[in-house]
Amino acid sequence: QSALTQPASVSGSPGQSITISCTGTSSDVGGYNYVSWYQQHPGNAPKLMIYDVSDRPSGVSNRFSGSKSGNTASLTISGLQAEDEADYYCSSYTSSSTLVFGSGTKVTVL
Amino acid sequence: QVQLQQWGAGLLKPSETLSLTCAVYGGSLSGYYWSWIRQPPGKGLEWIGEIDHSGSTNYNPSLKSRVTISIDTSKNLFSLKLSSVTAADTAVYYCARASEAFDIWGQGTMVTVSS
Numbered sequence: 001q002s003a004l005t006q007p008a009s010v011s012g013s014p015g016q017s018i019t020i021s022c023t024g025t026s027s028d029v030g031g032y033n034y035v036s037w038y039q040q041h042p043g044n045a046p047k048l049m050i051y052d053v054s055d056r057p058s059g060v061s062n063r064f065s066g067s068k069s070g071n072t073a074s075l076t077i078s079g080l081q082a083e084d085e086a087d088y089y090c091s092s093y094t095s096s097s098t099l100v101f102g103s104g105t106k107v108t109v110l
Numbered sequence: 111q112v113q114l115q116q117w118g119a120g121l122l123k124p125s126e127t128l129s130l131t132c133a134v135y136g137g138s139l140s141g142y143y144w145s146w147i148r149q150p151p152g153k154g155l156e157w158i159g160e161i162d163h164s165g166s167t168n169y170n171p172s173l174k175s176r177v178t179i180s181i182d183t184s185k186n187l188f189s190l191k192l193s194s195v196t197a198a199d200t201a202v203y204y205c206a207r208a209s210e211a212f213d214i215w216g217q218g219t220m221v222t223v224s225s
Contacts, residue, residue: 001171003154036211038155045204045218046155051211089155091211097168099145099208104154 004029004090004102011108017078020105022090023071028100030071034093037066037075041086049088050075077107085109112137114216116205118190122223128192132205132216139163139183143208146179146190148201149218156201160208161188195223 005023012018022029022037029035035053038046048057050066053073063078073092077084090102118130132144146158159169161179169177173192181188192199200223205216 034210038212045215046212047215048211048213051213055210057213091155091157096171098170099157099160101147101155101157 001094001096001098001100004092004100006088006090006102006105008103009106009108011110012077012080013110014080014082016080017076018080018107020075020077020088020090020107022073022075022092022102024073024092024100025071027095028092029068029073029090031095032093033068035066035068035073036091037064038089038091039084039086040089046089080109082109112207112214114205114207114214116203116216116219118203118219118221120220120222122195122221124196124223124225125194126223128190128195128199128203128221128223130190130203130205130219130221131187132189133185133187134207135186139181139186139188143168144179144181144188145206145208145212147204147206147212148199149204150198150201153201158190158192158203197223199223 037050040046054066113135116132140163143160145160176193178191202218206212207214
């Protein structure tokens with residue numbers, strides 16, 4: 001199975017909003033509302049930020065939001081802060097009853 | 111609060127079998143899928159496979175021929191075996207709980223394959 005496609009890098013200034021895309025196919029992202037997003041700081045395990053396309057786990061800042069249109073899911077970070085600088089990965093359930101991750105996006109706060 | 115604690119050999123030779131175990135503390139295995147995920151140095155995440163409390167498994171097709179995930183409900187733990195390892199299997203391996211998503215992760219184990 002092929003990794004979902006994410007931009008390699010996205011950057012923004014503090015306070016700005018950025019959006020990370022995650023493109024798949026009708027067999028994964030487009031076919032199910034089981035898209036999740038993870039934040040990973042260097043040397044740490046990933047942290048769940050969004051699940052089921054747009055739901056936030058308890059304790060995750062409401063500056064993080066998710067959406068989906070067709071075969072592309074998106075993660076938006078509003079009011080960008082220095083602590084948001086990290087790698088971000090999307091994940092989706094697939095029609096083969098497997099899971100697939102995105103290629104990953106490095107977010108830089110300028 | 112549920113925590114995952116994982117362990118296993120960190121250095122293997124090519125053709126050996128990778129073996130990792132993940133213990134679940136503070137919660138039950140029932141009602142969830144339990145997954146293994148890996149991350150080669152400097153690269154992205156790769157889902158390896160999952161198992162539920164009944165032993166039902168799903169595997170990444172690219173690894174399926176070499177992977178076995180098992181579960182021991184009496185000890186509240188699950189395990190990963192990956193056979194015939196090569197340098198391409200060098201990675202940090204994570205165990206994780208899957209509800210709607212991977213909401214709880216183990217601390218990660220660095221596994222290096224080198225002759």
